[in-house]
Amino acid sequence: MLTGTIVLVKRSEQVTELNIDGIIGLSEEDPNERSANRQESIEHFRKQIEAIRQISTPEIIVNIRSSGGNINDALLIHDILCESKKQITTRCYGYVASAATLIAQAASKGRREMSANSLYLIHQSISSGAGNAGTLEQTVELLNQTDRRIAELYAARSGKSIDHFMQLMAMNQGNGKWLSAREAKTAGLIDRVIPARHMENKNPQIVQQPNLPALPETPCETSKTLLRTALSLLQNTLTRLSEKPTDPQQQKPVTSPDSPVADPLPPNHSLSGPTSQPIVNQTPVQEIQEPPLRTQARATATESHEDPGQDDLPTPSNAHAYQQDAEQFSL
Numbered sequence: 001m002l003t004g005t006i007v008l009v010k011r012s013e014q015v016t017e018l019n020i021d022g023i024i025g026l027s028e029e030d031p032n033e034r035s036a037n038r039q040e041s042i043e044h045f046r047k048q049i050e051a052i053r054q055i056s057t058p059e060i061i062v063n064i065r066s067s068g069g070n071i072n073d074a075l076l077i078h079d080i081l082c083e084s085k086k087q088i089t090t091r092c093y094g095y096v097a098s099a100a101t102l103i104a105q106a107a108s109k110g111r112r113e114m115s116a117n118s119l120y121l122i123h124q125s126i127s128s129g130a131g132n133a134g135t136l137e138q139t140v141e142l143l144n145q146t147d148r149r150i151a152e153l154y155a156a157r158s159g160k161s162i163d164h165f166m167q168l169m170a171m172n173q174g175n176g177k178w179l180s181a182r183e184a185k186t187a188g189l190i191d192r193v194i195p196a197r198h199m200e201n202k203n204p205q206i207v208q209q210p211n212l213p214a215l216p217e218t219p220c221e222t223s224k225t226l227l228r229t230a231l232s233l234l235q236n237t238l239t240r241l242s243e244k245p246t247d248p249q250q251q252k253p254v255t256s257p258d259s260p261v262a263d264p265l266p267p268n269h270s271l272s273g274p275t276s277q278p279i280v281n282q283t284p285v286q287e288i289q290e291p292p293l294r295t296q297a298r299a300t301a302t303e304s305h306e307d308p309g310q311d312d313l314p315t316p317s318n319a320h321a322y323q324q325d326a327e328q329f330s331l
Contacts, residue, residue, distance in 0.1 A: 006048040008055065016057040020064050024099050025073020045073065052080050062090045062106070068098025071125060071146065078153075081106035089113065091194065097121035097178075101189065102150065105157050112157070112191040120184040122154065123176030124169045158188025 009017040026041055060081065068074075081088050081103070090107040092100075092114040101122055104112060114120065125146040129139035151165040158165075168187060171177045181193040 006052070008051055010057065011061075012057075014057055015059045015061060016055050018052065018055075018060055018062045020062065020066055020077075020100070020103065022066055024066055024069030024077070024103070026070055049076065049080065052077065053084075055084065055086070057086070059087045060084070060089070062088065062103065064090060064092050064096055064100050064104055065094045066097075066100035067095050068100050071099045071102070071150075074099035074102045078102050078106045087111070091115070092118050092120065092190070095119055095121075098123060102153060104190070105153055107191075110191045112189070113194050114181045114184055114190040114192075115194045116181050116196045118181055120179045120181070120189060121176050122150075122165065122169050122189070124174035125150065154189060160188045164188075 005019070005021050007019040007021075009019065011017055026045055062081065088106055088108045089111040090104045090113065092104055094115075094117075096104065096114070096118060098121065101120065104114075107113075125143050127139060127143055129136055147166065147169060148162065151162045151169065154160075154165040155162045164187075169176055179187060179189070181190070184190045185193055
């Protein structure tokens, strides 16, 4: 199944970019894979190869970001690029490994490039096999021939010996070793390292002289200030509740038990206001004799209410008025 992508982007009449991402080419044939899917993948890959052959611009830039794939298909792309007689530039980004490094060798002289942030891996070829001893021996022989052919391809562009690359590929039990851009250049696998973009401060004065305002109070200092304010308000509230009013107008007049008390409402007058109609046909109610003190009692004069603090014991806002009533009516 084809899982990678090969995309052609024509930048101008002179340059075409070929972007290679993911797995290269087709996977090895799987007997469990549906033949229809396999055929579809083959046709798709053929169209991609034909598109590479039809590139008409004199320069091709090949951007590679792939961890490898099918060596047969990678060698096919390598050969098509080399046979095009165009100016080829290969640029490696991210992880570039295995079969992808073969396509990177298709660049023109001095035009194998690699990002300073990229990693490069060459290793011995890998295959799966089944059968008797004779069949497996043939598989081993094919793998050895493939490894030597790949090493020759690396050596042809680097000026290094074939054994030099055979040793690199055989490291870590044939799994190779990831090389940095500088190590890949020293090994002769690339020609130029693409430097990473350097970040510069265009206005250093902003950092040296920020001219920022003073820092606000720390959360601890702010909490202390709020606590002091709350305690002050609580103390003032308690002081007001404990003090008696000094305004003569707030003092409730004291009446003796023998003094007459005016009826607060005239007869036949409703409580709904001056505009209410007099009550008619009212059934007379027998008057109940009340003790002298109760008949002289007036409505308790209330005072303004203030909410207690969070930690205060609840104190009635009319405690003072209730106290005066108790003193007046005590026998």
